[in-house]
Amino acid sequence: MVVECEDPEASAAFWSAALNYRITDRDETGVAIAGHPTAPTILLIANREAKKQASEDPLRPQPDRS
Numbered sequence: 107m108v109v110e111c112e113d114p115e116a117s118a119a120f121w122s123a124a125l126n127y128r129i130t131d132r133d134e135t136g137v138a139i140a141g142h143p144t145a146p147t148i149l150l151i152a153n154r155e156a157k158k159q160a161s162e163d164p165l166r167p168q169p170d171r172s
Contacts, residue, residue: 107146110153117150 111117118129118137127148131138136151 108149108151110151112152112154114150114152121148121150 109117114136115132118132118139122128122139125139125141125145127139127141127145129137130140130147136149138147138149140147
């Protein structure tokens with residue numbers, strides 16, 4: 107899974123703690139985190155112009171509007 111974000115290091119720290127993942131790789135473009143071998147690897151890629159609209163963030167919990 108690829109996620110564009112403004113700060114890959116901060117995002118990796120947050121999601122690693124939240125998902126019990128670990129940082130597996132990093133370079134100038136971003137950070138990779140992974141958990142259990144059957145779980146998806148997440149690539150947090152730097153994009154300084156990432157959209158900041160909460161409704162478009164698929165990883166942000168949304169209220170149940172039913």
